[in-house]
Amino acid sequence: MPTTIDRSRLQELLQDQAQLVEVLPRREYEAEHLPGAINIPLRELNSATTSQLAKSRPVIVYCYDYQ
Amino acid sequence: MSPRAAWRLESLGFTSVFDYAPGKLDWVSAGLPMEGATAGIANLGTVARRDVVTCRLEEQISAVKARTDSGPCVVVNDHRIVLGLLRSDAIKADGSKTVEDAMIAGPVTFRPNVPLEEIERYLTDHKIAHALVTTSDGELIGLASAEDVHRQLSESEAGQLAR
Numbered sequence: 001m002p003t004t005i006d007r008s009r010l011q012e013l014l015q016d017q018a019q020l021v022e023v024l025p026r027r028e029y030e031a032e033h034l035p036g037a038i039n040i041p042l043r044e045l046n047s048a049t050t051s052q053l054a055k056s057r058p059v060i061v062y063c064y065d066y067q
Numbered sequence: 068m069s070p071r072a073a074w075r076l077e078s079l080g081f082t083s084v085f086d087y088a089p090g091k092l093d094w095v096s097a098g099l100p101m102e103g104a105t106a107g108i109a110n111l112g113t114v115a116r117r118d119v120v121t122c123r124l125e126e127q128i129s130a131v132k133a134r135t136d137s138g139p140c141v142v143v144n145d146h147r148i149v150l151g152l153l154r155s156d157a158i159k160a161d162g163s164k165t166v167e168d169a170m171i172a173g174p175v176t177f178r179p180n181v182p183l184e185e186i187e188r189y190l191t192d193h194k195i196a197h198a199l200v201t202t203s204d205g206e207l208i209g210l211a212s213a214e215d216v217h218r219q220l221s222e223s224e225a226g227q228l229a230r
Binding site for chain 2: 001002003004005006007009010013018021022023024029030031032033034035036037042045046047050053055057058059060061062063064065
């Protein structure tokens, strides 16, 4: 089950080399995103698009807010 | 959206998946840096001055006066959470009072990602000299004067006209 985290935990995980993914549409990602985040829009989340992610490392996803 | 993405990742075989549910609104509201095409556009966080005079509830006004005589002074606790605002007139008044007695409790605060045009309108409409800027958790970021906001807007407009 995915773990819900807050900003403080996010920053700890990022220091431990976690992978950060923004799942909003591309246009929103290009306007503004968290430093180091890559973009895989939710609609495009599949085995091909996630092959760039390492399964051995934590992955953090985020969108705009509590949607 | 992110909860569904997190579960989808698990269905794809990822075992260490985290959902930063508060999202980028939370991040930017905390005054943290962003990347992207609009990330460099000036907002309230850009103009807020970080060198703000602060004070504690239990302090006497006379002690605050020793640090500043022009105000305002932001009332914070140990975690820099904003509890109140001490205006200039309160600092100049009865020095034997405590900050808690003289302050404005629960002042209006703004997030750093608020656009400058919006803040300028608000400050003008409400005849307020300063905007108190905090994170979404209420932690003090800084104070932006109406002058600072107007100056930054003028500079941004001049920059756009020059292109």
